[in-house]
Amino acid sequence: MKKMTLTLVLTVLTLSLFSQDYNRAMxxxxxxxxxxxxxxxxxxxxxxxxxIADAEPNEWLPGYYAAYCYIVLSFREQDAAKKATIVxxxxxLVNKILKIKSEESEIYALQGMLYxxxxxxxxxxxATEYSMKAExxxxxxxxxxxxxxxxxxxxGMNLMYTPEAYGGGMKAACPLITRANELFENFTKxxxxxxxxxxxxxxQLLKKCGGE
Amino acid sequence: xxxxxxxxxxxxxSHLAAQVTISGTVKDEYQNPLTGANIxxxxxxxxxxxxxxxxxxxxxxxxxxxxxxxxxxxYETIEKTIIPDKKNITLEFSMAxxxxxxxxxxxxxxxxxxxxxxxxxxxxxxxxxxxxxxxxDIYGALxxxxxxxxxxxxxKIIVRGGESREMKTFMDGMLVSSPYTSRMPDIPxxxxxxxxxxxxxxxxxxxxxxxxxxxxxxxxxLTSDGLAEESVTSISLLNVGAGLGHTHxxxxxxxxxxxxxxxxxxxFAMTKHTLDWEKVPESISGQLRFRAKAGEEGMFKSFxxxxxxxxxxxxxxxxxxxxxxxxxGDKNLYQSNxxxxxxxxxxxxxxGAAVNFTNEDYNINRNDKLEDNLKSAHIRLxxxxxxxxxxxxxxxxxDFYTENEKTYRNNYMTDVFKLKFADNLLAxxxxxxxxxxxxxxxxxxxxxxxxxxxxKTNIAPRASLAYKISKxxxxxxxxxxxYQHAGNEFLLNSDSLAYENATHFIFNYQYAGSNRLFRIExxxxxxxxxxxxxxxxxxxxxxxxxxxxxYARGVDIFWRDKQTFRQADYWVSYSYLxxxxxxxDFQVKATPVFASKHNLSVVWKQxxxxxxxxxxxxxxxxxxxxxxxxxxxxxxxxxxxPFNDISINVSYLTQLFGNFTIVYFSCENIFGFNNIFGYxxxxxxxxxxxxxxxxxxxxxxxxxxxxxxxxxx
Numbered sequence: 001m002k003k004m005t006l007t008l009v010l011t012v013l014t015l016s017l018f019s020q021d022y023n024r025a026m027x028x029x030x031x032x033x034x035x036x037x038x039x040x041x042x043x044x045x046x047x048x049x050x051x052i053a054d055a056e057p058n059e060w061l062p063g064y065y066a067a068y069c070y071i072v073l074s075f076r077e078q079d080a081a082k083k084a085t086i087v088x089x090x091x092x093l094v095n096k097i098l099k100i101k102s103e104e105s106e107i108y109a110l111q112g113m114l115y116x117x118x119x120x121x122x123x124x125x126x127a128t129e130y131s132m133k134a135e136x137x138x139x140x141x142x143x144x145x146x147x148x149x150x151x152x153x154x155x156g157m158n159l160m161y162t163p164e165a166y167g168g169g170m171k172a173a174c175p176l177i178t179r180a181n182e183l184f185e186n187f188t189k190x191x192x193x194x195x196x197x198x199x200x201x202x203x204q205l206l207k208k209c210g211g212e
Numbered sequence: 213x214x215x216x217x218x219x220x221x222x223x224x225x226s227h228l229a230a231q232v233t234i235s236g237t238v239k240d241e242y243q244n245p246l247t248g249a250n251i252x253x254x255x256x257x258x259x260x261x262x263x264x265x266x267x268x269x270x271x272x273x274x275x276x277x278x279x280x281x282x283x284x285x286x287y288e289t290i291e292k293t294i295i296p297d298k299k300n301i302t303l304e305f306s307m308a309x310x311x312x313x314x315x316x317x318x319x320x321x322x323x324x325x326x327x328x329x330x331x332x333x334x335x336x337x338x339x340x341x342x343x344x345x346x347x348x349d350i351y352g353a354l355x356x357x358x359x360x361x362x363x364x365x366x367x368k369i370i371v372r373g374g375e376s377r378e379m380k381t382f383m384d385g386m387l388v389s390s391p392y393t394s395r396m397p398d399i400p401x402x403x404x405x406x407x408x409x410x411x412x413x414x415x416x417x418x419x420x421x422x423x424x425x426x427x428x429x430x431x432x433x434l435t436s437d438g439l440a441e442e443s444v445t446s447i448s449l450l451n452v453g454a455g456l457g458h459t460h461x462x463x464x465x466x467x468x469x470x471x472x473x474x475x476x477x478x479x480f481a482m483t484k485h486t487l488d489w490e491k492v493p494e495s496i497s498g499q500l501r502f503r504a505k506a507g508e509e510g511m512f513k514s515f516x517x518x519x520x521x522x523x524x525x526x527x528x529x530x531x532x533x534x535x536x537x538x539x540x541g542d543k544n545l546y547q548s549n550x551x552x553x554x555x556x557x558x559x560x561x562x563x564g565a566a567v568n569f570t571n572e573d574y575n576i577n578r579n580d581k582l583e584d585n586l587k588s589a590h591i592r593l594x595x596x597x598x599x600x601x602x603x604x605x606x607x608x609x610x611d612f613y614t615e616n617e618k619t620y621r622n623n624y625m626t627d628v629f630k631l632k633f634a635d636n637l638l639a640x641x642x643x644x645x646x647x648x649x650x651x652x653x654x655x656x657x658x659x660x661x662x663x664x665x666x667x668k669t670n671i672a673p674r675a676s677l678a679y680k681i682s683k684x685x686x687x688x689x690x691x692x693x694x695y696q697h698a699g700n701e702f703l704l705n706s707d708s709l710a711y712e713n714a715t716h717f718i719f720n721y722q723y724a725g726s727n728r729l730f731r732i733e734x735x736x737x738x739x740x741x742x743x744x745x746x747x748x749x750x751x752x753x754x755x756x757x758x759x760x761x762x763y764a765r766g767v768d769i770f771w772r773d774k775q776t777f778r779q780a781d782y783w784v785s786y787s788y789l790x791x792x793x794x795x796x797d798f799q800v801k802a803t804p805v806f807a808s809k810h811n812l813s814v815v816w817k818q819x820x821x822x823x824x825x826x827x828x829x830x831x832x833x834x835x836x837x838x839x840x841x842x843x844x845x846x847x848x849x850x851x852x853x854p855f856n857d858i859s860i861n862v863s864y865l866t867q868l869f870g871n872f873t874i875v876y877f878s879c880e881n882i883f884g885f886n887n888i889f890g891y892x893x894x895x896x897x898x899x900x901x902x903x904x905x906x907x908x909x910x911x912x913x914x915x916x917x918x919x920x921x922x923x924x925x
Contacts, residue, residue, distance in 0.1 A: 050283070080775075
């Protein structure tokens with residue numbers, strides 16, 4: 001009996017230790033992500049989250065942050081071949097976390113951003129197809145959680161950089177940026193580990209809207 | 213209490229356990245340090261990223277056996293079991309690039325692959341549509357690639373000195389038996405299907421896989437679009453016709469219905485031309501496309517296309533010395549269904565069935581009537597097995613049914629003749645793709661065919677080898693044997709003709725940099741068993757044998773650059789061709805009329821964001837083509853003057869009533885070069901004993917296309 005109790009207590013303790021570890025590790029990672037200064041650091045932070053993702057196959061957030069890092073990295077990469085590899089990596093990660101959690105607004109918002117990365121790979125060939133794909137992802141993200149500011153922010157940004165001929169432009173984009181701003185102001189995370197980015201950049205976009 | 217003590221005792225011990233330092237470097241296969249690799253112990257959070265010199269170092273308290281992981285994007289992940297039993301562990305890793313990634317060694321001899329959206333450098337199907345002198349025709353655009361030439365007067369593609377029939381077109385693996393529209397004499401044909409239907413194009417000019425047969429020179433594999441993204445209605449208005457289409461997207465399937473009406477009246481009104489139309493070409497066509505997801509990994513595609521056209525031309529036939537009234541009717545029905553799915557993790561199944569009916573009907577002077585009926589069917593089943601990351605096997609069986617009937621009648625006699633044949637060609641193929649190392653890849657296989665009509669069997673071996681010299685640079689070699697039935701016109705006359713055959717040897721060097729591509733390819737193609745005949749009278753050939761032969765050899769060079777000039781993309785291709793053959797009714801070996809020695813193409817595309825437009829220009833040069841001159845005893849020794857063409861196009865993107873709209877304009881041969889494809893000669897010599905000649909020329913110096921495409925969501 002005693003033995004059993006010991007085992008039980010140990011198991012519970014180890015589990016809680018692990019989960020504490022997970023929370024701690026994630027918070028550390030999010031903290032480094034929020035304080036990135038150089039482009040190369042995105043790779044480091046991505047690696048960090050991938051290690052956690054590998055160890056925690058049932059958690060979607062480590063993969064989410066890793067994918068986010070790669071997508072941001074891809075926007076800044078100049079070498080076309082490298083850029084393509086990075087975008088592919090981002091795509092693999094997004095597909096992977098969609099298998100862990102299929103109905104998550106944040107993942108679809110990120111997927112929309114991933115499709116924007118595809119457009120930058122080859123504007124002429126990918127623009128039409130991937131704009132539509134991005135649009136569909138943002139709409140799905142809004143459907144799953146109408147309060148998620150990132151869906152509106154990213155959708156608005158997508159429209160802002162889409163030529164008017166394709167239904168983009170300021171006129172179409174600004175209402176979404178404004179809506180995102182309202183949601184950002186009132187946004188409270190469901191827990192500490194949930195995504196909470198985009199507010200500052202959205203504010204910059206909002207200024208552009210005001211300037212029009 | 214005791215328990216707690218035990219726990220408390222246990223906990224610190226693990227924390228105080230001796231630390232082990234694991235350090236080392238990560239490099240690629242060429243000994244260059246890799247920055248940014250992820251090095252960690254599997255199942256734990258401990259690990260680190262390699263620095264700019266590829267160096268890494270981290271500590272762990274683990275003392276048991278652990279798996280160390282080294283991962284980096286674009287490279288194969290390495291896993292290594294270690295026991296941290298020493299204080300310091302030093303490890304060196306050499307990472308190999310992932311197969312199928314951009315930089316990986318791939319079989320490339322002879323092929324131009326387009327449409328993979330993740331690859332930045334190759335050609336895409338949109339590139340085809342926006343090539344200035346292509347006039348939106350797939351075959352018109354291939355003309356600007358190395359190794360390919362368009363025969364101006366027929367509009368058909370010839371590849372590396374092969375006749376146009378030596379190229380076969382496939383859509384999703386299924387044979388398209390009538391890829392070109394029917395045509396009037398000396399007026400170019402066009403591809404039957406719009407380039408907008410495809411998102412992938414693989415154009416092979418030699419040495420292709422054992423998957424393909426019955427093509428001596430070239431294979432064009434088109435991959436049709438998958439599920440439509442969303443519902444959309446499209447309207448197009450051109451100076452050659454109008455079209456209306458609607459796509460409806462359901463959750464897991466999509467359905468498209470399109471119809472086009474073509475009438476060349478406004479086109480010929482805009483163009484100064486030499487043709488005497490009694491009835492300007494008028495056509496109607498319709499298409500149905502259905503796509504459905506089938507299960508997790510499966511896709512079902514169904515395609516139905518119908519087209520019919522009519523035209524009447526008064527044609528100056530110098531051979532007979534008369535003006536002939538030619539009425540042409542053309543009907544085509546094509547239907548294909550394909551299904552592909554993964555079976556488990558390792559098997560890929562592809563199945564398909566397609567049928568094609570083509571009816572061509574020429575009525576000359578309301579008197580002679582030539583009718584050509586082609587019925588064909590293709591059934592195919594192929595399996596791919598991924599043994600491991602380095603080895604893939606592919607094999608399949610297919611059956612091609614061809615039935616051709618040619619009838620000639622006139623008003624005074626009933627059925628002057630009727631020729632008909634039907635053939636069942638059964639084929640099987642097997643091929644292995646093997647990655648020998650991270651630098652070398654081999655593809656080897658064979659194909660076997662049996663024809664029910666001729667009773668002949670052939671076995672065609674194929675092999676290609678690719679070797680990567682350094683990042684971005686690779687050399688490839690290819691060898692292959694190719695068999696093809698004699699043309700239908702000959703099969704109608706004999707059921708004992710052997711297959712014509714060609715043997716390809718190809719050497720290729722390729723450099724693929726960031727947004728730049730350079731390739732040079734040298735080839736030798738040896739033809740044997742080509743058809744020879746004594747005499748021809750309409751569809752009747754006498755003394756048919758397989759005694760012909762020939763060769764084609766040359767060098768193709770291609771350079772594409774999307775990097776140097778801002779928002780511009782250009783490519784240059786040059787082909788040198790030396791070819792001779794003795795076939796058909798040739799008495800000696802000679803260069804056939806369709807082949808020119810030097811071919812140069814330049815394609816330029818520029819996006820101008822200020823005016824929301826893409827402008828493009830192309831230049832094409834071809835050295836003179838041989839032509840038959842009855843006044844010259846030396847067979848096919850005369851050559852036309854060189855061919856020159858500069859074409860331009862503009863696509864302007866805008867909104868019309870809130871709908872996305874493209875306004876398009878193109879002009880072919882804007883400088884009006886006086887081009888000559890060859891000469892027709894009068895059948896009888898004049899008083900001085902000379903056969904008088906008449907040049908075969910494009911029907912207009914300049915041609916214009918203007919169009920508006922509107923998408924309504």
